[in-house]
Amino acid sequence: MTDTVQPFEAEVGRVLDLVINSLYKEREIFLRELVSNASDACDKLRYASLSQPELLGTDTDLKIEIFADPDAALLTIRDNGIGMDRDELVANLGTIARSGTARFLEAAEQQKNGDVKLIGQFGVGFYAAFMVADRVVVQSRKAGEETSWLWVSDGRQGFTVSEAPETGPRGVTVTLHLKEDAREFLGEWRLREIIRRYSDHIAFPILLQVKPKADDKEAEAEPKAPEKVNEGGALWTRPRGEITDEQYKEFYHHVAHAFDDPFARVHFTAEGQLSYTALLFVPSMRPFDLYDPKRRHGVKLYVKRVFITDDVEALMPRYLRFVAGVLDSEDLQLNVSRETLQHGAIVQKMRKVLVRRVLDELAKKAKEDGYEAFWADFGPVLKEGLFEDHENRERLLEIARFRSTEGKGWTTLDGYVERMKEGQADIFYITGTSIEALRSSPQLEMARAKGVEVLLFDDPVDEFWLPEVGEYKGKKLHSLTRSDVDLSSIKGADSPETP
Template sequence: MSEDTLQFQAEVGRILHLMVHSVYSNKEIFLRELISNASDACDRLRYAALSQPDLTADGGAFEITVTVDKDTATVAVADNGIGMNREDLVENLGTIARSGTGAFLEQLSGDARKDVALIGQFGVGFYAAFMVADLVEVTSRKAGESQAWTWKSDGKGSFTIAESDADIRGTRIVLHMRDDAKEFLESSRLRHIIQTYSDHIAVPIRLAEAGKDAETVNSASALWTRSRNEITEEQYTEFYHHVGHAFDKPWMTLHWRAEGRIEYTGLLFIPTSRPFDLFRPERRPGVKLYVKRVFITDECEEVVPGWLRFLRGVVDSEDLPLNISREMLQHNPVLTQIKAAVVRRVLGDLEKRAESDAEGYLGFWDTFGQVLKEGLYEEPAHRDTLLKLARFRSTRDGEWTSLADYVARMRPGQEAIHYISGGEIDALRRSPHLEGFAAKGVEVLLLPDAIDDFWIPSVGAYEGKSFRSVTRGAADLDKIEADPEKTPEEKPEASDLGALIAAFKTQLGDSVKDVRSSDRLTESPVCLVADEGGMDIHMERMLKMHGQNVPPTPRILELNPRHSLIRKLAGEADSPRTADMAHLLLDQARIIEGEPLPDPAAFSRRLSALLAG
């Protein structure tokens, strides 16, 4: 029988090298990962058999069997699930895996000690077997096919694959245990691992020693079907690890059963740590859909919206038909109602948590707030609740604030919620656009996330107070009563700024939309602002970065009449150097905004001439 030798994908080679040389103390996770994969294989065949009953004609009830053999120093994990053919074995075991392995790889630093520590943070699936085995054999036959295949590897760069005579549907993984992993040849040790990590698996897990009858060692019932008072916190946590392919503890667990016109059960978890695929463009959901305890799909956007994709867990419906197709899911009214109810439940529990544990809630918002804000843009029906849940950094001591608290602190005469968006928080704090607001004691929200430039125009206002960017339009600070604790503003000396403004307009031409005096600046000489009806500066820059064809929009150059440089220039507006100063100050304003200079050579030439006197 011919045997092909193939090389691992380079990224898998990196993982295997780490696993083979691992000194990680919690190596027992290998069994959890293999059992979890076996459970998924059974779930997928159960679903496929709904439309193709013949797929399960050659096997009995679904089960997972763990067999230990001290004589051969092997541990085997077998399932009668969907199985794999040759292409599946090469794709799933020879190239980068999908469940967490890509994120695991991105974190590798090259430092062996630091990288080994990461093993405890990621479920690296099948590859965890190489922490305890120096040879792994996988024999599998795919449901509906007659040919079985055997995959072998020592984890050192290559694997072999050949035809097999096995006639049992499903997959059997045999681990030839390393000398430093002989503890896992004790059945009592394996029983403890299974009952600790995999008791919630709905498929029976049977443990056997070679030559002896197998015994079922897990509860073999879907955890979400049990009453809450029957489930321990440890069982919830291990189920979260299984369903979420995660290693952290859940920040919040939501378990409820809805009865009435529509019946379903939800067991959802909010992670403590941010999943590493959270901001991938496809926005894959993390909630699995079951119907009457039968797994349907883990790629169903109709269960939870994209802006709740950090959720992990299951939703099990009693009303959907078992033979429902993925196409039918997209327009099913029952699932639409379940989705709406799930969203209300999650947001309602978040509101309660924000009230009962304000500090803990801020940690949650810091981790997932950027994703929740997508809902402000996408889901008008939930905006009121999301606006209550939202927290923002502001110029007030840098602390988090709610919109309700911000509005309560607004200065007399202040009519809008002022904000500045774009870039890092520290860079926003240094923006010259904030100077006049700070002088008046006006708090400004600091919005660093890209989504902020999208949801604000969609929402428009909060409790009748419009959102207003400090980088757009006139500051209009005269209406706002000054904070008595702030130092009174220094009034500018009388100077004829009109001549300087006229000269700047002539010299700058179409490079700017207008030149005008500013009341938003107290320390900086100039700044650029967008017109009241124009696109926000940060929004325009972000669209360009993403390849959008955005025509350049001239900005308004504002001059600070309080600044000594501007006062000096106003007294010599007809000077020959006014032209160079106009362009230099415009470029200075561009630099402050983080914009590229259109002509760096001209900027350098003018600056050199100025410095030379």
């Protein structure tokens, strides 16, 4: 079959250029990204095989294999997971079907030397391979199909997709033709170090085999058998005291496909009427697609350590869509239906606890340095909960931060109430398109005359939640633009002095 030559989608080319030039000092993460993809593929096959056991065939032990050939400068990462057909290869490796990509690229390209954390907001994934390789060959056979496909690219001139001459093994094999300055990634101990640093928690065995160099006289005649390198096992099932901060961090990088360090984490096991374990992370940097309606939720659902899905809206409300992690249930069935996931009582009960735990953790973080920077990034999203989640409204109001006419920093509603003037019964505010414009608004004049502090709301979401909330701890939220505003009872600068 003749190769089909296809150009990369324009935005893929820009991503490749950005990744190759900006992540050079961090390029060992290419292996983390490829191993993470392989792990996801194994997870998907394990779940699919619950209803279609024939997909596994005789190859039932899911694993990830890494082979290094120093003489040929080849590094191969292979999994026996779900695999991809021709259309999936083109869609997953040749295009970026995510809104907001162009805006992200414009922001990233404006930075002279690139920003690893900014790029991490986007997610590097497969394209990290081109940091170390000048040619990448992907052979794939989808589970249940007989045809294997070859995807080949140099990362510059597009890619070719063709039918492989022979039927290869199920899954995906990624072969990297390493650049001259990337030969360090063919060394056994270097590979072991990277795997243990970034991928030790991967639940599937990672097997490593390094072929001896032809001129290595001390090498054994036969290469050593592939050896398992990672500890494996589900990290969230271990006691918290046995997990280091570094292990938590790397698991977050894996599950969220992120570069930043988590701002907060929640790890607990519930026992009683329901039995489940949750390990959740709150990011420190806002994902670039946070406002994309098609953005997938970040909490992966497992049942008895078996991956089920990473697309369950019912596990987290929309206003906590940035939370990443895992929920592992002992009560759901492995063949749980989507209807049960969306509307079942078990999921609803778990969700209620997850939301409370996350908000409680944010309440603790709100007392620490760094919270205001977090709020600046995630506050507008959290405020969506003020009109969506009546049950947790009070919790959200307590962790919320707002601008006001009292200084240029942030304030809490409790702080505002403490500073209220004698005779002041309401919390006053105005809304607009920017804080700067609000500070110079003529609507503030009568409040200034009384020395009354006014909250300044400039997020579009504020127009939705303010009418819904109405009051805070018995104090009405009152817009200065309303005709019924009366400040005469407030003792302020223009009040007549009493004898």
